[in-house]
Amino acid sequence: MSEGIWLWLTFIAIGSTTLLTRGSFIMLGEKARLPNALHRALRYAPAAALAALVAPDILLDEGSLQPFNPKFAAALVVLFFALRSRNPWLPFIFGMGLLILMRKGFGW
Amino acid sequence: MNTAFRLGAREGWRDFLPMSLGLVPWAVVTGIAMRSIGLSPIEAMGMNLLVYAGTAQLGTLPLIATGAPLWLIFLTAMVLNLRFVIFSAALAPAFHGHAWSRRARASYLLVDGVFAVGSEKMLASDDPEWRWGYFIAPSAWAWCLWQSCVLLGALGAEVIPTDWSLEFMVTIALMLMMIPMARTRPMLVAALAGGLGAVLLRELPLRLGLFAGIAIGIAAGFAAEHWQQRRAGA
Numbered sequence A: 001m002s003e004g005i006w007l008w009l010t011f012i013a014i015g016s017t018t019l020l021t022r023g024s025f026i027m028l029g030e031k032a033r034l035p036n037a038l039h040r041a042l043r044y045a046p047a048a049a050l051a052a053l054v055a056p057d058i059l060l061d062e063g064s065l066q067p068f069n070p071k072f073a074a075a076l077v078v079l080f081f082a083l084r085s086r087n088p089w090l091p092f093i094f095g096m097g098l099l100i101l102m103r104k105g106f107g108w
Numbered sequence B: 001m002n003t004a005f006r007l008g009a010r011e012g013w014r015d016f017l018p019m020s021l022g023l024v025p026w027a028v029v030t031g032i033a034m035r036s037i038g039l040s041p042i043e044a045m046g047m048n049l050l051v052y053a054g055t056a057q058l059g060t061l062p063l064i065a066t067g068a069p070l071w072l073i074f075l076t077a078m079v080l081n082l083r084f085v086i087f088s089a090a091l092a093p094a095f096h097g098h099a100w101s102r103r104a105r106a107s108y109l110l111v112d113g114v115f116a117v118g119s120e121k122m123l124a125s126d127d128p129e130w131r132w133g134y135f136i137a138p139s140a141w142a143w144c145l146w147q148s149c150v151l152l153g154a155l156g157a158e159v160i161p162t163d164w165s166l167e168f169m170v171t172i173a174l175m176l177m178m179i180p181m182a183r184t185r186p187m188l189v190a191a192l193a194g195g196l197g198a199v200l201l202r203e204l205p206l207r208l209g210l211f212a213g214i215a216i217g218i219a220a221g222f223a224a225e226h227w228q229q230r231r232a233g234a
Helices: A004-031 A036-043 A045-059 A070-084 A090-105 B003-020 B023-036 B041-051 B054-065 B070-081 B083-095 B100-109 B112-124 B128-159 B168-181 B185-200 B205-233
Strands: none
Touching (some): A004 B100, A036 A045, A036 B205, A045 B070, A045 B168, A070 B168, A090 B168, B003 B112, B003 B128, B023 B041, B023 B168, B054 B070, B070 B205, B112 B128, B168 B185, B185 B205
16 A cells, blocks of 8 residues: 555645536536537446446456356345345345354355 | 625535535544554644645555655546545536636635535526535535544544554545445446556556556546447447
8 A cells, every 4th residue: 555645646646626627617617518419428338437446356366257256255245235125224234144154154 | 705605605514414414524534544554643634735636645545654755646546536626626616717816725625525416507597606606605615524523533533442443544444435336337348447557457557557547447437438329320
């Protein structure tokens, strides 16, 4: 992990994206418009980015494709509770619960 | 403070209040997640104040933890925050004519929930003071609630044993943000293609597989949308 001044520079860099994106059109005012095609393409960016971050973590085991691993099982439980319940805590409780049980209980 | 501002503030706060409670678990989890990769409570709260965007915070944690290069972390945060460009473009007319300092504050405070609940009323009102009150009151409330609950999580993380694989909470949180997005067919296609692309291209140098996956996902979502419209038109 980055340490000290680099860590804080990293936070500032991440924070600048918050201001740049949220402020983009609010700061520019009426002068600018977002082109329609770009607007539609941008809608897909967050879902694609979140999936690209999540999928390698749950599908890979030490660098190779291995769907039968504790994290993938926990992810299925998370998916189940996220679709079935409106309680935002349940996916965390059951997902983490299964992962801890499999790793510590069964030493997977 | 004039009457229009106060009326707007009261109405904005009342509209947002029920939804704002949904921030609580997110904030607590974000606090715990930041500690799980080894940030101190001060570092965690520093990140929380500087970034103030849950998705970008959670999404960059795995990259910070593995010591990824700064440009990669920056680009990932940018992509995760891109939806705010859309929100910003949609809300810009409501801030027209307001002072620079107000627009700067709005740029820091604009969050998904306030946009989702309030954008329609904000754009419909023709009183600038009412609009400012209607925006800033719930936004300030969201900020206070978020900061205090993240602090709670960041301090509470002390009591959780370190061998509980807590870093997986980041993955769960990212999944929970993604699942409601993937309700429409093209969005689901974008997510599946993005995830699969990132897995298959993981060997690319400099973690470019992440961006290749995102680009594939956006292209696939866009293509699915076109295909769906063509079918609906036929």
